[in-house]
Amino acid sequence: MSSSSDSDSEWSSDSEFGDLYASAFPLFNDIVTPPTIPTSLQESLKQDCDNGFDLLAILHTKIFPTLQKHIMHPLQDDYVLIRLINNLREDPSNPASCLAPLPAPADYDVDTNGPVLPSGEIYAFQQSKYFKPLLEDDGYIASLDALREAYESRFDLKASRDDEDDEVEQVETVEVLKAKLLAAQKLIKDLTTRSSLPSPPPSKPQKNTSSYIPPPSVDSDSYYFNSYSHSSIHHTMLSDVHRTQSYKTSILTNPSIFKNKNVLDVGCGTGILSHFALKAGSRCVVGVDDSNMLRHALEVSRNLNIGEELIFIRGKIEEVVIPEEVEQFDVIVSEWMGYGLLYETMLPSVIYAREKYLREGGTMWPNKCEMFMELGSDTRTTFWDDVYGIDMSPMKAVVEAERYLEASVEIVKPEIIVSGRHMFWEADLNKVKDEELDFVRPFEIKAVKKTSVNCLVVTFDCDFDMSSPSPVKLTTSVQTEATHWQHVVLWLEPTRLPALEGGESFRGNVKVERKKDNHRDIEFTVEWEGGGLKGKQKWGIVS
Numbered sequence: 001m002s003s004s005s006d007s008d009s010e011w012s013s014d015s016e017f018g019d020l021y022a023s024a025f026p027l028f029n030d031i032v033t034p035p036t037i038p039t040s041l042q043e044s045l046k047q048d049c050d051n052g053f054d055l056l057a058i059l060h061t062k063i064f065p066t067l068q069k070h071i072m073h074p075l076q077d078d079y080v081l082i083r084l085i086n087n088l089r090e091d092p093s094n095p096a097s098c099l100a101p102l103p104a105p106a107d108y109d110v111d112t113n114g115p116v117l118p119s120g121e122i123y124a125f126q127q128s129k130y131f132k133p134l135l136e137d138d139g140y141i142a143s144l145d146a147l148r149e150a151y152e153s154r155f156d157l158k159a160s161r162d163d164e165d166d167e168v169e170q171v172e173t174v175e176v177l178k179a180k181l182l183a184a185q186k187l188i189k190d191l192t193t194r195s196s197l198p199s200p201p202p203s204k205p206q207k208n209t210s211s212y213i214p215p216p217s218v219d220s221d222s223y224y225f226n227s228y229s230h231s232s233i234h235h236t237m238l239s240d241v242h243r244t245q246s247y248k249t250s251i252l253t254n255p256s257i258f259k260n261k262n263v264l265d266v267g268c269g270t271g272i273l274s275h276f277a278l279k280a281g282s283r284c285v286v287g288v289d290d291s292n293m294l295r296h297a298l299e300v301s302r303n304l305n306i307g308e309e310l311i312f313i314r315g316k317i318e319e320v321v322i323p324e325e326v327e328q329f330d331v332i333v334s335e336w337m338g339y340g341l342l343y344e345t346m347l348p349s350v351i352y353a354r355e356k357y358l359r360e361g362g363t364m365w366p367n368k369c370e371m372f373m374e375l376g377s378d379t380r381t382t383f384w385d386d387v388y389g390i391d392m393s394p395m396k397a398v399v400e401a402e403r404y405l406e407a408s409v410e411i412v413k414p415e416i417i418v419s420g421r422h423m424f425w426e427a428d429l430n431k432v433k434d435e436e437l438d439f440v441r442p443f444e445i446k447a448v449k450k451t452s453v454n455c456l457v458v459t460f461d462c463d464f465d466m467s468s469p470s471p472v473k474l475t476t477s478v479q480t481e482a483t484h485w486q487h488v489v490l491w492l493e494p495t496r497l498p499a500l501e502g503g504e505s506f507r508g509n510v511k512v513e514r515k516k517d518n519h520r521d522i523e524f525t526v527e528w529e530g531g532g533l534k535g536k537q538k539w540g541i542v543s
Helices: 006-014 041-050 055-067 078-090 095-099 144-154 174-195 222-226 231-239 241-252 272-279 293-303 347-357 380-385 395-403
Strands: 101-103 121-123 211-213 262-266 284-289 310-314 329-334 358-365 368-376 408-410 422-428 439-446 455-464 472-475 487-491 505-514 522-530 533-541
Touching: 041 055, 041 144, 055 078, 055 095, 055 144, 078 095, 078 144, 231 241, 241 272, 241 455, 241 472, 262 272, 262 347, 272 284, 272 310, 272 329, 284 293, 293 310, 329 347, 347 358, 368 439, 368 505, 380 395, 395 487, 422 439, 487 522, 487 533
Parallel strands: 211 310, 262 284, 262 329, 284 310, 329 358
Antiparallel strands: 101 121, 368 422, 368 455, 408 487, 439 505, 455 472, 455 487, 505 522, 522 533
16 A cells, blocks of 8 residues: 555554554455554454454464474564465465465475475465565564564463563664664565565475474574574584584494484584484484574485484474474483583573483483683783884783673683682583572682782583493593683782782682573672682673
């Protein structure tokens, strides 16, 4: 509808938010102007219901259950939801038509349009023509977030969101809403342009073998999962030879643990650990991940002609539905560790998986983890005394002011370490509880020589069943090859640096806890004494 109509003008003046939904007309409407112009997405949905077309119920009961078997959940993918809306606008009287199977075109691109059905067909709504909006400035498409919220509210899915969703309420200003509208309009414009371009080169034909099952609800930590949707982070992790080889060796050299077993891979990413488990002779492997990388993991498995022994499920482990035939697992494998071990707070999800899916007597892989602290004496600020012949010593104060406010993640040189490696926390991953991941522990570390301590260095180890025939230890010690986790450095305030004699102790308590405003960030608080001084300091590892 033209934005210059009297109705549109009247609508915009009635509500300061009216322009956000100026074209959010109901799907089920065969006249140009509705008898009552909707002023919100909710009113549009209600008009659809009054016309006998309950969009949310149709999605929930007739469309989503079918899609769950072969394609990403529409609420997780704007392009899927956009094409569904456009397809339903074309023929709202027959919503089942969007699920009609059609032969996949020769130039069908899986990355762009989604998976092909096992039969080699696609759903009708997956056709590229539905990228182009049928209604100019379609308010439903411009209001995808609101549509998701309405769906969640209708079917009481918000209860499954993470705790911080209950603690934090985000109040959006009119300016923010308008910014979202502009972004949505740009998306529509991009899609319209995209639909007029030539189709991308066809993907290499793949046999659709591995299953791909979506989650039942919307992710509340999208910023976290989205960070794992880009290939660069996976390249970094896979290129970490010490990390990846430790997993590979521990899995392939312990066939008694993996052979003929059901394995759950939590946070599977590219699926590399799932493939190691299959190589070790596992009966069935289920990989769960809530990032877009799962699409590519599926393509890898198809390319390798892997069958139903490998199943990928899109979603958070707390929300997905595991196939009934493999509800209990013999082994849960996961690479959940973050900086300083606990950053990103993925371990609670692994614990959840253990409590719900690991059979009695099953194995966590790795099965043990430990955190360590060492004393450091780093005089690197002398770098600023002579920078290519220029005295930049005033920069020292800037460096010192910055670095003791937040933890630093960097590779530490072994020569700055002036103590032994002190373990201050350990966990048996077969038993540890979520509430035990926030803790306070005492420590006492002795200097190995006379020194001035200006930092504490935190590292961790993970053990792969040290009682097994082929035990493996994955360590991030400063004294070994550096990993992509690097080391966490806690810089002491420069005005209070303890001078220790050789053999003298630096002691106190270290507290590690999840931040209340973002549970994926963690904080270290150290209360210490040594060299005749006392201090207390807090550092955060933040995203």
